[in-house]
Amino acid sequence: MRLLTIGAFAREASLTPRALRLYDESGLLAPAAVDPDSGYRFYEPAQVERARLIAGLRRIGMPLPEIKTVAALPPASVAAAVNAYWQAETARSETRARQVALLLSDLSRGDTTMSEITIRYATRCATGSVRETNQDAAFASADVLAVADGGGGPAGAAASAAAVAALSGTPSLATLAATIDEVDRAWRGKAITTLTAIVRKGTQLALVHIGDTRAYLLRNGELSQLTHDHTWVQQEVDHGKLALAEAAAHPQRALLVRALGGGPQPVEADLALRTALPGDRYLLCSDGLSAIVDRLSLHETLTAVPDPDTAAQRLLDLALEAGAPDNIACVVADFVLA
Incomplete structure (x- = not known):
């Protein structure tokens, strides 16, 4: 043969x-x-x-x-096995969605005091030095922080703007998952966008994440990355097939495995619940910043520059100084006692 x-x-x-x-x-x-x-x-x-x-x-x-x-399995049995698997997955997903909705609803009712902690914030969004158009979007308010990075051609800019706009109306924590689902359905087959956002209710924060935009937290001098990139190279790192150093320089490092509008099936967003503490500083950014400015420089800037507006501008300047081959979007937000 x-x-x-x-x-x-x-x-x-x-x-x-x-x-x-x-x-x-x-x-x-x-x-x-x-x-x-x-x-x-x-x-x-x-x-x-x-x-x-x-x-x-x-x-x-x-x-x-x-x-x-x-x-x-014999060919005649494969279809039944796949159907059984998918029914079980659907049931697990629906159960998880109900549990999350109930938890978020409880949190929304249980923490309505907003006077103790306030937010000071700043945003920056720039085309960069290489790209001809800007497909990133950034938004900040007293209740919502968000960055998005569109892709899939000219419609990418509209997709990222739509994702941010859907959250700018301050959805409740209980309806956050439904809002994300609506954006995913609206752009499926048209364009894709990543999204990382924080929605606030009192001291309770819901962090939603899809793609390779990122959220960082500076707390007590320590900088932590709160999100996990939904990229092919990150999967390879997770499976031990690529080293971190290889992933950072890999030609396919921007290849997404999860994005809003990115597939025939509904996307599953990462959702985490956090508690805001006075003195916390959050950075949300697109990969136009995180892939170009190293973590040490991010840490030094966020630690040394006390004003959010000045810090956001300094981060943008660092990306531009490094060549800014991609669009750049970032939000810097400080949680302080009112």
């Missing part, structure tokens, strides 16, 4: 050699033969169907152990 090289097999299966190596290492799809000297992998044409099935199961988020079980 004729064997296909890994490159030829990858093209036939509409996959990448890297994905095939992962399938092999995970025990999902072993090559038909391996050259003992070079270690080069070869596949049988009949393995294409299994490769495509594994790829499809990964796209719907099925864990690797379950993929191994489903891929080993």
